[in-house]
Amino acid sequence: MKCLSSSNAKAASCTVKSDLPIPLNNKQLEHKKIAILGGGLVGRLLAWRLSSESYDSTKDNGIKSRVEITVFEKGSLSPIPADSDKAAAFTAAAMISPMSELVASELEIYKLGQKSLTLWPLWLSQLGSSQHFHQQGSLVLAHPNDVGELHQFKRDLSYKLNQQSNAAALKVLSDRQQLEALEPAINSHFQNGIYLPTEAHIDHNEVLQDLIIQAEKLGVNFSEHCCLEPNDERLKDYDIIFDCRGTGLKEKGFRGVRGEVIRLESKEVTLKRPIRLMHPRYKLYIVPKPNHQFIIGATEIESEDKSSISLRSSMELMSALYAVNPAFAEARIISQDTNLRPAYMNNLPRIEQSLSDLGKPIIRINGLYRHGYLIGPALVEQALEAHL
Structure with missing residues (x-):
């Protein structure tokens, strides 16, 4: 449909056979x-x-x-x-991760996220798109040199989850065997981590x-x-x-926050769930997508710049990917993308x-x-x- 050229534009209706969503009779x-x-x-x-x-x-x-x-x-x-x-x-990775976000976000975000965790599978089932919802949890990892960041994240998240009577949403992986049982492809220098079993991601x-x-x-x-x-x-x-x-x-008090993502393809590595990598300067994530693809990105950059991704950002993102599994060195870059996320102050x-x-x-x-x-x-x- 073309953009309206006048104020008189009719929205055409169509009649088809389909599996219809459940009506709410409003x-x-x-x-x-x-x-x-x-x-x-x-x-x-x-x-x-x-x-x-x-x-x-x-x-x-x-x-x-x-x-x-x-x-x-x-x-x-x-x-x-x-x-x-x-x-x-x-320009997104589409993680449904209320627990992961609870440490750095307001409680309201956690509660809305918990609600969305129940709505996404229901709505995608009605949409006929259940295959695009993946609820196998997420992993939070840190390099051996940054393990202090992981411990701090665990303390902060445990405290907030306890306040919400949801302590079971966090599981500490205390050895390599537990980590490997979830993600065998993770580099062997990662010896422990945090598993958030109820989190999800979508295609x-x-x-x-x-x-x-x-x-x-x-x-x-x-x-x-x-x-x-x-x-x-x-x-x-x-x-x-x-x-x-x-x-x-x-309007005043409204801004855009820069986001950067890189999409890659690798048939050498298999991941089942999103992985967050803790670091003193930035928080990185890796999310599996269909057809052997992955999205890597950083959580936020306080800027309204929409220019192409910088060499520094690319190197940081890709080095994180390589650290998770060196086989990513042969991954093919499908696209690099930047955009602005809408935010109030x-x-x-x-x-x-x-x-x-x-x-x-x-x-x-x-x-x-x-x-x-x-x-x-x-x-x-x-x-x-x-x-x-």
Whole structure:
């Protein structure tokens, strides 16, 4: 669908046969016309959930939507790493790791992450994408010279988990045998670590594509290369506007935080779960992806620079990978990518409601920082329950 050239744009519905998500029978959505600004993770989750809540079965077992939903994305809906205006959702490793994040994040992030841990498998099952959800935990490791960082992480996390009556979420691996039982490919100089068994990760590129496919089957229109703001006159015919533009939001106290990832391919190494590598200066992660691929990245860089990844960053990331298993030396670099994660000054997300200049209700979901996949589903559910 092309970007609106006027305020009169009809969102076409379609009737298909498919395995439909469970409807929530939200009568308030009936006959509404909804605009979603931003086609990243939150925008796609919203489009799919709203459409799945508002479909009617037809006589031939097809569907007929009771709402009109259009998603407007300023960039491409299927971007390549070189695209400068893509959603932050594409520059990610997609770890669902509330325990790992608890040490350095607010309790609210942990609670939202715990909720998302229950929503992701449910929603992906409804989406027909269960194969893209992997819940085999995560490992936290440190080089022998940095083992003090690991011990400090363990103390801090144990204290916070005890406060949440969730001490069982952390298991200390005290010898090489325990570590090897989980990840045989880990370099032998790692002798102990921390195992967080309930954490998960998803194949995010595949899930992002599946969300569009299923939402379109439910009647949603997606319009790419279309940069709209909530007060745009072209949105005057819409009843509700969801603002999920990420760093497209321009207001005081809001910023972008740089993220860098490298995607590689190696048929020599097999990992089952994300690995976090503790270091005094930075925190690195390695996450397995389909087709013998891996994503490596650093958690955050306090900068709004979107230029290409630096030589220093590349060397640090790749040296971490090599340390985990020297066989990664023969890995092939698929892509290197940078992007900005949307964040308020306190690094906490917000769900806000206001009125546009045209008197239309605006529901804004933003500030997911580097926790998009961790808290996205919980925020979407919270927004729909609170405002619809």
